[in-house]
Amino acid sequence: MGKLKEKFQQTEVYKSIFRHSYQDTSRNRALQILDNVFLHLHPVRISRHATNVGYTWGMGGITFLLFLVLTITGVILMFYYRPAAEYAYEDMKYLMNDVPFGPLMRNMHRWGAHAMVITVMLHMFRVFLTGSYKPPRQFNWGVGVILLVLTFLLSFTGYLLPWDQLAIWAVTVGTNMARATPLLGHEGPFGPELGMQINNDIRFILLGGTQVGPPTLLRFYVGHCIFLPIVAAIFMAVHFWRIRKDGGISGPDTTKKEF
Amino acid sequence: MKVSETSDVTPKQSSSQPTIRKPKQDRPPDDDRGTWKLNRRNFLSLSGWIAFFIFLFTSTLGALRFMFPRVTYEPPSTFKAGYPEDYIIGEVSEKYKDQYRVWIIRNAEGFIALSAICTHLGCTPRYLASENKFKCPCHGSGFRSDPDFGINFEGPAPRPLERLKISLAEDGQILVDRNIKFRYELGDWTKPEALLKRG
Numbered sequence: 001m002g003k004l005k006e007k008f009q010q011t012e013v014y015k016s017i018f019r020h021s022y023q024d025t026s027r028n029r030a031l032q033i034l035d036n037v038f039l040h041l042h043p044v045r046i047s048r049h050a051t052n053v054g055y056t057w058g059m060g061g062i063t064f065l066l067f068l069v070l071t072i073t074g075v076i077l078m079f080y081y082r083p084a085a086e087y088a089y090e091d092m093k094y095l096m097n098d099v100p101f102g103p104l105m106r107n108m109h110r111w112g113a114h115a116m117v118i119t120v121m122l123h124m125f126r127v128f129l130t131g132s133y134k135p136p137r138q139f140n141w142g143v144g145v146i147l148l149v150l151t152f153l154l155s156f157t158g159y160l161l162p163w164d165q166l167a168i169w170a171v172t173v174g175t176n177m178a179r180a181t182p183l184l185g186h187e188g189p190f191g192p193e194l195g196m197q198i199n200n201d202i203r204f205i206l207l208g209g210t211q212v213g214p215p216t217l218l219r220f221y222v223g224h225c226i227f228l229p230i231v232a233a234i235f236m237a238v239h240f241w242r243i244r245k246d247g248g249i250s251g252p253d254t255t256k257k258e259f
Numbered sequence: 260m261k262v263s264e265t266s267d268v269t270p271k272q273s274s275s276q277p278t279i280r281k282p283k284q285d286r287p288p289d290d291d292r293g294t295w296k297l298n299r300r301n302f303l304s305l306s307g308w309i310a311f312f313i314f315l316f317t318s319t320l321g322a323l324r325f326m327f328p329r330v331t332y333e334p335p336s337t338f339k340a341g342y343p344e345d346y347i348i349g350e351v352s353e354k355y356k357d358q359y360r361v362w363i364i365r366n367a368e369g370f371i372a373l374s375a376i377c378t379h380l381g382c383t384p385r386y387l388a389s390e391n392k393f394k395c396p397c398h399g400s401g402f403r404s405d406p407d408f409g410i411n412f413e414g415p416a417p418r419p420l421e422r423l424k425i426s427l428a429e430d431g432q433i434l435v436d437r438n439i440k441f442r443y444e445l446g447d448w449t450k451p452e453a454l455l456k457r458g
């Protein structure tokens with residue numbers, strides 16, 4: 001039996017999938033990270049203080065976990081949801097009442113989305129308190145702010161999709177603020193001077209019309225399911241990679257004698 | 260002087276001694292830019308980049324234009340609201356509110372078309388007859404009803420509801436144009452088209 005296993009491990013198929021042995025050596029531990037497409041953004045080794053939950057609160061990691069949960073449950077919801085005004089509300093009701101595990105998936109998506117907004121902000125709060133926005137991490141703070149905005153936009157676009165009264169009026173209120181955008185809104189500073197009107201300003205492009213309607217639903221759906229997640233994923237990759245390049249999770253200066 | 264394998268522009272090598280080939284170095288090609296300060300390599304690369312940026316620029320503009328629909332399937336801005344005799348004095352009619360977001364009001368002086376768009380952030384207020392006011396469900400703005408229809412008095416709304424152009428069509432029906440708005444704070448409500456006079 002052992003011989004058979006050994007023979008199997010010598011085959012090309014096995015070796016092409018598992019490219020190194022599983023001995024617990026530092027070299028192998030490093031290879032496990034480097035050879036794994038999902039882990040290669042992760043540092044090979046981290047310092048002891050970086051594993052201290054009291055320091056990081058694990059908020060960045062939890063945010064990323066929630067993003068993964070939202071991606072998976074979101075794709076599952078897409079099997080039943082049609083982003084057209086005639087169907088959207090019915091499909092949401094169908095998901096909630098008749099689809100097996102539909103309520104579980106939708107509620108995971110909904111609560112996960114709420115939680116992600118909270119964890120992003122707690123993560124920022126921690127980074128602020130520990131001074132981790134300071135050099136050399138200023139660039140990554142900037143990336144993080146963009147990710148915060150993308151999280152809000154994902155949350156906002158997702159809010160319209162149930163297509164109920166709450167969704168429509170919340171988005172009406174939210175997008176009416178865009179009227180007052182400087183330069184780009186028809187009621188904002190310098191907007192009218194630049195020729196902005198209700199049917200050619202930034203709000204019009206958001207809504208696909210002059211009021212929240214079926215084109216808005218489609219626009220928000222495409223933004224919510226395709227555009228924003230891709231942009232967020234790209235920024236996340238940069239964000240994680242940059243943590244490593246900036247010397248890992250911030251902590252005490254280990255070059256000093258006392259440490 | 261650099262020893263270059265391909266350069267025959269500088270034939271100053273002494274032929275007697277065998278040249279010692281230096282290993283190829285990683286350096287940019289010799290920069291002979293000629294009269295136009297541009298050699299063939301630079302020219303091709305420059306035109307390539309220019310073409311690329313022109314493509315990028317025009318496709319960005321195209322994508323931007325693409326997002327502005329030419330036609331919107333929204334209710335028309337003018338509509339006919341039936342005959343004056345359909346309304347009784349003192350009535351606040353919600354007949355056209357669902358489709359056009361307008362209240363048709365008849366009082367002792369005549370007819371008013373009051374826009375049902377909250378001046379705070381655009382929700383649709385509700386007409387509460389018993390409390391004689393219009394109340395927005397979103398953040399609680401209140402607007403007076405009889406006698407000064409539309410004046411804001413509570414909540415965050417910064418200004419009164421708008422009144423819309425109201426007139427009589429040729430066939431005797433009431434005609435409302437939602438594109439022409441009369442704003443109280445600009446003194447518009449006294450203009451003739453803000454009120455359709457009728458006893």
Ligand code: FES
Nearest residue numbers: 377379380395398
């Ligand atoms: S939208 Fe009416 S009170 Fe805010």
